[in-house]
Amino acid sequence: MNEKKTNTSSDKSILVMDAAAIRRALRRIAHEIIERNPDLSQIVLAGIPSRGNEIGRRIAETISAIERVSVPVGTIDVAMHRDDVGTRTELPVVRASTLPLPLETRTVVIIDDVLFTGRTVRAAMDAITSFGRPARIQLAVLIDRGHRELPIRADYVGKNLPTAPDEKVRLRLGKEESDEGVWLVKE
């Protein structure tokens, strides 16, 4: 699973994206979404809690600023769709998912912070299809760190970040830009 701790005080962490880089990456993703989807009225952004929601909100804001259309942002909770039943030793918190319905004519763009094994995205696709049958599903991530365990790839990537399996990617999104950033942490 993705490492999502907000602690950045580790001595061994390397800053790989600052606030400006994050902003530029999300703006580029917004542009790509606009280019690839001529009918923006059919777009739904589905954030995976909790940082996927915030990233989705920022992308939606950017699309709205560029194209003057409002793109709905939903939440797709993956906890109850995970594939580790029977092996997990801790129980993930489940949250309600909210998506505008019906999905049949829409394109759902899953939004997550870090793409790693691909298992979270698989669970998210399962969750989305339990609401209906969207016209298509796409995937946007801020970071793709590699090490996929499932045949899944992102349609929109903020930054490809080659990592070793034992490294961790830390992401912080805050109110103050000075707090924000993406770090690579060697344990």
Add this chain to the structure above:
Amino acid sequence: MTTRWNRKDLLGLRELSVDEINLVLDTADAFKQVGTREIKKVPALRGKTLVNFFVEPSTRTRTSFELAAFRLSADVINISAATSSLSKGETLKDTAKILEANHVDIIVLRHNSAGAPQFLAERLRSSVINAGDGAHEHPTQGLLDTYTIREKKKRIEGLHVAIIGDILFSRVARSNIFALTKLGARVTLVGPSTLVPRDFEKLGVTISYDIDKVLPTADVVNLLRIQHERQRKEYFPGVGEYIRLFGLTKERAKLLKPDCLIMHPGPINRGVEIDSELADGNQSVILDQVTNGLAVRMAVLYLCGGIAA
């Protein structure tokens, strides 16, 4: 994020902390939403086996647990007293050991003996969920009642909840009292003195024998079933006198605040504890209780049964 839930069993609400109760209610919120999806099923308990073990008959609670298990993708079998070896003299312990030897993950137990779920829980690795034990507790009913109140009133703290009827023999009353008082509600018990003994005051509730004085300040009235078919005659003289003193008649309902919720765990004796029209009226949340019961039971099964054994 991972939960702060460390229980394999749900035996009662007396032992739950405020945080644990709120966690169940929040988790139920998430699962309630599943019921609105086109595919009302999630794989959260895929591959788990659940046994509905109902030594005392019940249709409502058993069905609710069964649906909850289905929606979590667990496999379900139902065993009743009549179909189990209990009817052949096998002990509860032996029956349970047999279930566990069959690798059952979750046992939902309804039993007429108080403490029977705890008895099993102490002896089995399987999760044990109390679906009502004697006059002791019915924790999922207490949780679904609390959930329904929270959903409608957006809070529990500071509310005045009147629980009316046969308190002495009611596991629903006990579970409601434990949950509501922990969450800061003011609880008044109303009923004949024979069925509302003074010892209940030690649980932090008020007792009243005058329903007309209680109704005007109530935010919620929860009417318990009067089991006149099996109630021993020495506890109250008859249904007629009960209705006169404690029945929620249309006339009495005028004393209620307009936004007071009317609840009933069912099955209802129409015309006894509640007037038939009131049960279907706009203050009644009786059907919401049923819907919410499913979500609450999904939450409980997920929390207790979701961890690898």
Add this chain to the structure above:
Amino acid sequence: MRYPNYAMSAIVIHNGRIIDPANGRDEIGDLVIVDGKIADQSAIRNQKSAIEEIDATELIVAPGLIDMHVHLREPGFGHKETIASGARAAATGGFTTVVCMPNTLPVADNPSTITWIKDRARDSARVNVLPAGAISKNLEGLELAPIASIVQSGVIAITDDGKCVQNHELMRRAVEYARMVGVPVLDHCQDYNLVGHGVVNEGEWSTLLGLSGWPAAGEEAMVMRNILLAELCDHHIHCQHISAAGSIRLIREARGRGVKISGEVCPHHVALTDAAIQNFDTNCKMNPPLRTQRDIDAIIEGIADGTLTILCSDHAPHAAFEKEVEFDQAPFGIVGLETELGLFIDILVHKRKAISINRLIEMFTLEPARLLKIEVGTLSIGANADITLIDPDLEWTVDASSFESLSRNTPFGGWKLKGRAARTIVGGETVWQL
């Protein structure tokens, strides 16, 4: 044969604190036993053969203790206890005499069953086993048992223990009849209507747990009944296992007026309150039930002021499979013989300081012997040498797995107690030692 027919066998118990309430004796000294009887020092002055020496330094040398309320389960329930195993448990607990209750199968309400019990005790028990007989046939409370016949067969008291005669008229006639044949009536005080299906003390915990309540009034009503009948019939009624404060108040008042009424106490009724049932532990289910701290305080006060005169165990063995069931379906009762002396010394003498060790010994010896008119419980010259050596300060931990009883149903496993028996001697023979 217990007493061999050759020249004097002699034992001297040296340097113990000899406490013999029957003779008002409390002194450090030597106690002499010759041919199974208590003897004078002079009896061994010219002793040629070897004398067995027992060092009792720091120990109390007491008359053999009597537990006048035990269930030995034979005949009928040998899987719970046998007369032999119950007697071993008694010896381990420091008891040389036990009175066994008649609720066996068949019920001890007829001469042949009584004779069977006595034969069985003679052949297999290492302590004195005295049977109590039934008041009513089959303990049904409907008609009198053949009380005179069973007294002739050897019962030393009558009781329907476990049950309670509800019909006051029948009870009255039983007491009158018992007066004629000279045995006391022991009564398990329980009003069936008030108690109903009660399984635990009616109060906060029964309310909390949704268990049927057994109100104190259910005992007190029958204690009152017994006081009235004892007065009416001018004969002794002994109220068994008193649990409720109100019962003590009633007995105190009646004894003050000279009524022939008495009461006994079991250790669990002073060791535990009804809070102990909160996890539905069936080893805390007894009849009468565990009650409140207020009741415990009243019992201890009653012991201290002499209202309650007798200590006993209500030793009630049940097999694990019988107790390991739903709470309301489990049988009542716990084993007690191997823990009662320790619990009573620990609670009454050490912790609560309610009575002296002397009075405790008296309540286990002289008091029951006097009530039952049996010739035990004394260290008088010529008495059978039934002796219990007690270490009142020994600290030990209850280990149910090591019980001599066939059953393990105790809530006291793991309890640390101060005081226990060190050696049990019956008829001059050591039947158990620590």
